[in-house]
Amino acid sequence: MSILPEELRYLESHEWVSVSNETPGIATVGISAFAVAELTDLVFMALPKVGQSVSAGHEFGEVESVKAVSPMYSPVSGTVVEIHSELVNNLESLSVDPYDGGWIMKVQMSDPSELARLLDWTSYKHQCDNA
Amino acid sequence: MSLPSVLTKFSVLQEGAPLDGASLQGIPREGVVLIDPPLSGETNMAIDEALLRDATPESPVVLRVYRWEQPTLSLGHFQSWDDCRAVPGLSDLPWVRRKTGGGAIVHDQEITYSILIPETRNKSSKGHSELLYRAIHGSAVENLQRLGWDAKLSETCTCSTATNQKEEPFLCFSRRSPVDLIIGTDKIMGSAQRRTSAGLLQHGSLLIRHSPTTPELIGLSELITQFPSKLVQEGFRDDSVGSYNKDMREKGLHDALMERGCEKVVATAPFDQTAWVNFLILVLKKGLSQIVNCRWQDRNLDEHSVFM
Numbered sequence: 001m002s003i004l005p006e007e008l009r010y011l012e013s014h015e016w017v018s019v020s021n022e023t024p025g026i027a028t029v030g031i032s033a034f035a036v037a038e039l040t041d042l043v044f045m046a047l048p049k050v051g052q053s054v055s056a057g058h059e060f061g062e063v064e065s066v067k068a069v070s071p072m073y074s075p076v077s078g079t080v081v082e083i084h085s086e087l088v089n090n091l092e093s094l095s096v097d098p099y100d101g102g103w104i105m106k107v108q109m110s111d112p113s114e115l116a117r118l119l120d121w122t123s124y125k126h127q128c129d130n131a
Numbered sequence: 132m133s134l135p136s137v138l139t140k141f142s143v144l145q146e147g148a149p150l151d152g153a154s155l156q157g158i159p160r161e162g163v164v165l166i167d168p169p170l171s172g173e174t175n176m177a178i179d180e181a182l183l184r185d186a187t188p189e190s191p192v193v194l195r196v197y198r199w200e201q202p203t204l205s206l207g208h209f210q211s212w213d214d215c216r217a218v219p220g221l222s223d224l225p226w227v228r229r230k231t232g233g234g235a236i237v238h239d240q241e242i243t244y245s246i247l248i249p250e251t252r253n254k255s256s257k258g259h260s261e262l263l264y265r266a267i268h269g270s271a272v273e274n275l276q277r278l279g280w281d282a283k284l285s286e287t288c289t290c291s292t293a294t295n296q297k298e299e300p301f302l303c304f305s306r307r308s309p310v311d312l313i314i315g316t317d318k319i320m321g322s323a324q325r326r327t328s329a330g331l332l333q334h335g336s337l338l339i340r341h342s343p344t345t346p347e348l349i350g351l352s353e354l355i356t357q358f359p360s361k362l363v364q365e366g367f368r369d370d371s372v373g374s375y376n377k378d379m380r381e382k383g384l385h386d387a388l389m390e391r392g393c394e395k396v397v398a399t400a401p402f403d404q405t406a407w408v409n410f411l412i413l414v415l416k417k418g419l420s421q422i423v424n425c426r427w428q429d430r431n432l433d434e435h436s437v438f439m
Contacts, residue, residue, distance in 0.1 A: 013328065039260075040260075040261075043209075043232075044209040044232075046209070059327075062208075062209075064207075064208065064209050064232040065232075065260070066232075066260050066261060066264075066308065067207070067231070067232040067233035067260075067308065067321075067322070067323035067324060068231075068232055068260040068323065068324035068325070068326060069208045069209070069230065069231060069232045069323075069324065069325045069326070070325075070326045070327075071326070071327055071328070073328070
């Protein structure tokens with residue numbers, strides 16, 4: 001299934017989250033095309049571990065680009081059930097496909113109502129356009 | 132103004148005045164300059180980490196300039212200590228890990244700086260990381276050129292990607308990114324960043340002179356041969372070792388120059404650590420003024436600076 005940016009929810013810090021109808025309790029998380037473009041050349045990414053707890057709005061990993069280390073924040077709370085481990089050796093692909101192929105982790109959500117607090121595409125795009 | 136309590140223990144604090152005009156981002160900012168004595172690696176990193184961790188939207192912008200009580204290796208945030216075994220002499224040094232990225236630095240004959248820009252409630256101060264690098268390094272270029280050095284930005288890159296990161300040199304000063312400050316082919320200043328929701332921390336290092344630990348690197352002192360003064364060139368050109376001069380190591384620049392009959396010592400100050408600290412603060416303030424409009428109150432610093 002293709003992930004469309006218009007259908008995602010976002011944190012102000014540029015992480016996206018997707019929830020499919022097939023697995024409604026699982027949130028797929030990544031960073032937006034805007035974030036990838038801002039960060040430019042990514043060289044390192046530190047991922048969480050499967051089984052690790054994450055909290056909405058708190059750091060779950062780190063990324064380095066142009067000697068700048070930036071945290072990645074989780075849009076939802078829950079437990080990491082899968083990580084995209086191949087991504088750390090293929091970070092260039094994020095600039096081509098930050099959504100489908102660029103997912104970072106999947107989280108078993110503990111509180112799906114947190115999704116409602118995230119930005120929709122229109123609000124997120126407005127934030128980026130005015131950055 | 133709230134500052135992390137750890138600072139008051141170690142730092143000479145110079146408070147800046149609240150701004151009375153609009154800043155470049157429309158957000159009035161206070162600023163402080165911290166000048167620390169040489170401290171351990173752990174303490175130096177703890178201070179910078181505390182600055183970032185405890186930053187609030189009301190915290191001041193901070194410029195901190197410091198040295199290290201003994202030669203210490205700092206690793207970039209993602210670097211492996213095991214990789215330093217490939218560079219002779221490094222694995223014997225005490226070492227710390229920075230919160231910022233980039234390559235390893237031997238903190239010996241250099242001066243380190245950190246800049247903290249807290250996030251504000253109204254608008255993110257993040258922007259593109261290269262903006263702050265260019266602002267700070269561009270300011271250093273301008274001020275070094277004024278002193279006679281042929282400084283410029285590298286505009287070349289040995290930058291790694293996720294797939295070839297092992298191929299990049301271990302040491303920061305052996306790497307090149309487009310915004311690094313170079314003189315000739317030698318890198319003299321490099322910087323790296325850490326960004327969190329609390330703010331932006333930028334580390335940087337100005338290489339003052341050669342360190343025995345990193346014989347492949349030379350600093351501003353060795354590059355004195357680029358000065359336009361013929362006398363200085365004659366005084367410091369040691370043909371047997373190229374740009375590095377034994378007299379300068381043993382006697383210091385001023386004495387070595389005077390012994391050789393120089394009429395005008397144009398570069399005495401650059402070999403005085405205190406003068407370089409003042410120089411670096413001047414550079415940082417001028418560079419940072421392109422990003423955040425802070426007015427600093429440390430006027431004595433400028434009046435006594437030999438570089439003004």
